[in-house]
Amino acid sequence: EAATPPAPVAAPPAAPVLQPKTGEPVAPVEAPKVADQAMVELGKKLFFDPRLSKSGFISCNSCHNLSMGGSDNLKSSIGHKWKQGPINSPTVLNSSMNLAQFWDGRAKDLKEQAGGPIANPGEMGFTHDLAVTVLQSIPAYVDEFKKVFQADTIDIDKVTTAIAAFEETLVTPNARFDKWLRGDDAAITKEELAGYELFKSSGCTACHNGVALGGNSFQKMGAVEPYKTKNPASGRSAVTKDDADRFKFKVPTLRNVELTYPYFHDAGAATLSKAVEVMGQIQLGKTFTVEENANIVAFLKSLTGDQPKFELPQLPPSSDTTPLPQPFGK
Amino acid sequence: EAATPPAPVAAPPAAPVLQPKTGEPVAPVEAPKVADQAMVELGKKLFFDPRLSKSGFISCNSCHNLSMGGSDNLKSSIGHKWKQGPINSPTVLNSSMNLAQFWDGRAKDLKEQAGGPIANPGEMGFTHDLAVTVLQSIPAYVDEFKKVFQADTIDIDKVTTAIAAFEETLVTPNARFDKWLRGDDAAITKEELAGYELFKSSGCTACHNGVALGGNSFQKMGAVEPYKTKNPASGRSAVTKDDADRFKFKVPTLRNVELTYPYFHDAGAATLSKAVEVMGQIQLGKTFTVEENANIVAFLKSLTGDQPKFELPQLPPSSDTTPLPQPFGK
Numbered sequence A, B: 001e002a003a004t005p006p007a008p009v010a011a012p013p014a015a016p017v018l019q020p021k022t023g024e025p026v027a028p029v030e031a032p033k034v035a036d037q038a039m040v041e042l043g044k045k046l047f048f049d050p051r052l053s054k055s056g057f058i059s060c061n062s063c064h065n066l067s068m069g070g071s072d073n074l075k076s077s078i079g080h081k082w083k084q085g086p087i088n089s090p091t092v093l094n095s096s097m098n099l100a101q102f103w104d105g106r107a108k109d110l111k112e113q114a115g116g117p118i119a120n121p122g123e124m125g126f127t128h129d130l131a132v133t134v135l136q137s138i139p140a141y142v143d144e145f146k147k148v149f150q151a152d153t154i155d156i157d158k159v160t161t162a163i164a165a166f167e168e169t170l171v172t173p174n175a176r177f178d179k180w181l182r183g184d185d186a187a188i189t190k191e192e193l194a195g196y197e198l199f200k201s202s203g204c205t206a207c208h209n210g211v212a213l214g215g216n217s218f219q220k221m222g223a224v225e226p227y228k229t230k231n232p233a234s235g236r237s238a239v240t241k242d243d244a245d246r247f248k249f250k251v252p253t254l255r256n257v258e259l260t261y262p263y264f265h266d267a268g269a270a271t272l273s274k275a276v277e278v279m280g281q282i283q284l285g286k287t288f289t290v291e292e293n294a295n296i297v298a299f300l301k302s303l304t305g306d307q308p309k310f311e312l313p314q315l316p317p318s319s320d321t322t323p324l325p326q327p328f329g330k
């Protein structure tokens, strides 16, 4: 009698094929592509180096703290000699996606932006020349610039190029919402999904769309109802000199917005719930219920992505000829 | 004719057995043993968290920057509201080896020390109660303290315990000089070796000895000749109230001294070369030649060890109930 043939071995269940969502006004963040790792490493050191400031105390990371979502979580920044800044510090995370830099877009890109704070009396309080003199006095920096730029001397152009290259790596992929966009339906909760649906149906995506959910246009703060603030910033019109641009600000990214409190250019909203309430009212003329507000907030928190992951950089020591920091006195 | 037997396969050369140096007044740094990794991770976050300060801007790492040898490389520190500190900030690297903390030894250990700066009006400008209230309002901290301490509430004792546990990991093994001590004769140069010999024969090791080359006694600044300074610090006598202790300071470690410029409690020496010159004169009544000075400096630079290596910590976000930082105003 012939043996019964062995039961077929069950194939391991195929990994479910994810069906990416289509037709959404929001797209997932891609992991950064690093073209020149040595340049990025140099820029990272510069970003963390307080010797780019007059005091020797303030670095880019002081106000764009990468342990805290790339901002300082203060209403307005603390600059050289504790000077109170005029405006809330935006995150550097995903800032490479912005159509321009600063709330009013006055710098066209990250490289142009990076020169600003070093020489700003209320931020790092230094000059480009002095910053370059400091770097040029530090042998390990001279070597590193030489390796990266094939040039013997450091200049501010190379400094800002390297900082910008580092900043371009500061993108935050893998937010739970992005996993959902890529087809993993379990990645967000029912409340978060309801929040997203409301975010779209209410009209938030008119301004907060694309990969960064913002960063790609200047919009009036107070499109429907005026926004009340004591902050004197006039917005985009300061750049264009066009009165029609008064009180237009670059729409901020909502990526990692959970981490970048307080909100708005004047930090007028301490909490995300307050920011959503204000946006509904003054941009769309809508008043959300408590539950609606909570759902939108929940959705916004699903936008927190992987934070930049790297070792604390080690800065090369000054040499005997490095100009001394001047924290006090004039 | 019989084939000649194959030549015996040469055994790989045995790794040379290193003969550790014996009878030296200096011993190598051992890698830290971490008893409780979760506690260390919590302490690391707290060390980097500016929310332990009134302003929300100053963390332990502001003045003990682990990108810069664990100090701020300023003559005197910048504290809350840019207040000028009274004394040079010592490194936190290898500070666990100190017989006591602070220049005058007024804190018996790292745990006792860590409570100081939080409540010091000129440093972090906060109170222990407010710092704890802030932490208690941050859900991820509450969870982490619970996991580490098996307790539902945070208190300052737990905060300083965790910070101290992190600081205990901040030791710097594998300096080239330590490799030499362990028997690798090629690890240091002829000049560095000559500098070490002179360091011993001149009498520096009377005070700078042991694993840390310092940190284990209080000694008169100006043992042979008085030290001239405008800094009002009276040293150890502030603690003992004994006039015989006037102008005694804790001998600082010379580990990583290349990174911890400027030197002395009053930062009176900007360079290592100047510090060595002054030490020779006022502690030993010796004037070194230019070459001798250079050799000692070279030796001191061979004491730079592996800097703590870890990922930039990510801090848990504040919640809607977290008290706001108060950088400005009273």
Ligand SMILES: [Ca+2]
Pocket: A071, A088, A089, A090, A260, A261, A262, A263, A264
């Ligand atoms: Ca903000």
Ligand SMILES: [Ca+2]
Pocket: B071, B088, B089, B090, B260, B261, B262, B263, B264
């Ligand atoms: Ca020092």
